[in-house]
Amino acid sequence: MALIVQKYGGTSMGSPERIKNVAKRVARWKAQGHQIVVVVSAMSGETNRLIGLAREIQATPDPRELDVMVSTGEQVTIALLAMALKSIGVDAKSYTGAQVRILTDSSHTKARILDIEEKNMRADLDAGKVIIVAGFQGVDENGAITTLGRGGSDTTGVALAAALKADECQIYTDVDGVYTTDPRIVPEAKKLEQITFEEMLEMASLGSKVLQIRSVEFAGKYKVKLRVLSSFEEEGKETNGTLITLEEDSTMEQPIISGIAFNRDEAKLTVLGVPDKPGIAYQILGPISEANIDVDMIIQNVGHDGTTDFSFTVNRGEYARAKKILEDSVQKHVGARNVIGDEKICKVSAVGVGMRSHPGIASQMFRTLAEEGINIQMISTSEIKISVVVDEKYLELAVRVLHKSFGLDQ
C-alpha cells in the first residue's frame, strides 16, 4: 500500500464527462489498496472568466478580493469530483485550502506555502476516504484566502506530497510524459522513462511546458518523487509516464543528452561598442529590469579597442519596448555606438546531466549545425545545457538534426 498524491489540471476537469473519467481513474488506484489524495485545478477557462468579471468591476482588481473570487474555481471542482467518486461508491471528501490549512504568506495572487497541517487529512485517509484538495489556494495566518499564482496547483500537489511524505506525486496532464523533444517537430521523439530534476528544470524553462518550474524546484528540494502522466489514456492502456528523479540514472544505457528543447518566443538585442569597463552590464540591464522585462540569455564577449558588444534575449512580445528603452535611456548614457536587434530568432538547447562527464558535446552540437549550414548567432552554456540562438527559419531543422545526432531517436 502506498500513499499517492495525484494532481489533475483544468483540461482533465474540463467537463462533467471528464470529471467522471478522473473519478474512474482515482477509483482504480484506490482499488489497488493505495491511499489517495487528489489535487484539482478549476475547470479550464473558469479562472479567466472570473478574472474577466473582476476587471469589469475594477480595472486592477484588489488582490485580496481577487483571491476570494478566483479560489471559487477549485472549490467547485473539488465538490464535483467528490460527488463523482461517491456516485461510483468511493468514499471521498473535499477540502478547500483553508480547510486543510495550507498556510501561506499574505502575498495575494502569488502567495508562498509556509506550512501544511496534515492531521485532518491523515485521519480521513486512515478512515479509507479519498481526499480531494483544491489546488492553487491557501490561507494566511489571519484567515484570508490566498492563491499561489498561475500553475499553483502543481505546487499544491508537490507540497501535499512532501507534507504527507507520499510515496509519489503524480501530475496528470494532456501529454503522457516528457519527450526527448516536441513530437510535432520530430516524429521519432521518444518518451523518457525518467529524467533528473535538473534536466527537467532546463527542459521546462526552455519551452517543454509540461510542469510548472516552481513545483519542480519544490519537488527537488523536498525530495518528492514526481511522475508526469496522461489523464487521457484509456483504461488498460495506461503507461508509466515519466519519472522525475533526484538521482541520475545509473544504468548502462544512460544517455548523454536527454532532450532537445527550444523556444521560438525570443528576440535578441545587442548594444554595440560599449565601453569595456566595470558596471556596464548593470547600466544596460538595470532599466530593462525596472520595466519588468525578463531577460533570458546574456552574452558579453571579451572586448578589444576598449569597447565590447553586449547581447541579451527577451520574450518576443517585449522586444519593441526593450529596444526603445535601450535607444532612449541606455545608448547615450553608456556611450554605446549603436543598438541593433532581431525578432526572428529562436533558441535551441541540448540538455543532459551526462554532458558533465562527456566533453565534446558542445563541439558535436556545433559541427552538426554547421554541416546543415546553420549559422550560430549566440552561445550560452550551463553545467547540463548548451543553448544556441539561430535564425528562426532553422528551428525545425536544427531540432531534428540534433535529435538524430545525439541518438535520441533510437
Added chain:
Amino acid sequence: MALIVQKYGGTSMGSPERIKNVAKRVARWKAQGHQIVVVVSAMSGETNRLIGLAREIQATPDPRELDVMVSTGEQVTIALLAMALKSIGVDAKSYTGAQVRILTDSSHTKARILDIEEKNMRADLDAGKVIIVAGFQGVDENGAITTLGRGGSDTTGVALAAALKADECQIYTDVDGVYTTDPRIVPEAKKLEQITFEEMLEMASLGSKVLQIRSVEFAGKYKVKLRVLSSFEEEGKETNGTLITLEEDSTMEQPIISGIAFNRDEAKLTVLGVPDKPGIAYQILGPISEANIDVDMIIQNVGHDGTTDFSFTVNRGEYARAKKILEDSVQKHVGARNVIGDEKICKVSAVGVGMRSHPGIASQMFRTLAEEGINIQMISTSEIKISVVVDEKYLELAVRVLHKSFGLDQ
C-alpha cells in the same frame, strides 16, 4: 451614527453594472456616518447553474459537497462588491460565512444558525471598513461549509443584525415596500409605511413574496427592526420602504385591515361521506404528507348522519398526485363515499392585527363578496386573517372589491 445591516438579493447583484450601483448606494449610507454591514446573494441564476452542474455528475448531489459548491456563488459576489467599493474610494472587506464564523448545525443544504462571532467584524467596523458578508452560508463545528437553504440570505442579514445589535436591517429587493395588495391587480394599492411581523408573516405566506418567512420569524424573535426597500430607486428619489415592526402602530389612523393577499396556485380536494370518528383526519392527510405534499387550508365541518366532508387545499402542481393518492389509498381505507376536487380555485385573504379588536370584519368581507355574486367555497380564519376560497375567475374582482371595502385605497 447607526449600525445598519443591508441585504441585497440576486437581482440587485445580477451584473457588474448593478453591483456598481449597489456600491454607490452603500457609499451614500456610509457617507452619512453610519457603520455598514452588507449581506449579498449570488448573482441571479448562478445558484441554479451550479446545482445543474452538480446534477450532471450525481443525480442526487451529496449534500455536503453541494454546499461546498453552491456557496461559491456568494463568495464571488462579496469579492466583486468589495472591489466596486474600493474602486470608488470606500474601504471594504469581504467575509465568507466561515470567515465571520457563522456557526450552524450540520444539516447541509438547510442548516440553522447557532451562533455568530462578531469580534472580527466589530474590529473592522470600528476601523471604518464596510463589511461584506456572503449570505446563505455558514460553517459547522467541524469546519464544513453549510448553506441555509433557498432565501437564506435574508436570514443571514437578520441574524447578523441580531448578533451585532444593529439599529436596522434593510432588505433591498426589486419592489419598494409591502403594498396593501398587488398593484398589478389594484392600481390604487398603497405602500404600507409599516406592518407588524405577524401581518407580514400572513402576507408572505399568502403570496406577497417580498421576504422569506423564516427571516421574518427570526427578526420577530430577536426584535430586529426590519425594513423592505427597493434597490432600483434612483439617487435622490429613494423612499423609506416599509418598516416591519414588533409593536402595533398606535397612531389614530391605524387601519383595521393592512392588506389583501391572494394565492392563485392552489387546488382543493374534498373527501365526501367520511365516517365521523376519531383519527379520520390523520388517515386522510397521513398518506398526503408521506408523499411530501404540503397542505395549506384544512376544513372539516360538523358531521350529520354519522358522516362528514373533509376538504383541504394543496399547491396546484400537486393536485393530480394528491387526488390519485386519495382515490387509490384513502377512499376505500376510510370508507368514504367519493373524492372530488377543483383546480380552478384561488384563495383571497384579508390580513390585519386590527381585526382582533374589531368584530364584524368577517361579515363585512362575506357581504362584500356576496354583493358581487361571488360564491365562497371554503372559509378559514386565524387571529389576524380571514381567508376564503373562491372560483379562480373571481380573483381580481374579489381582491379589488375587498381592497376598496376596507378603505385600503384611501
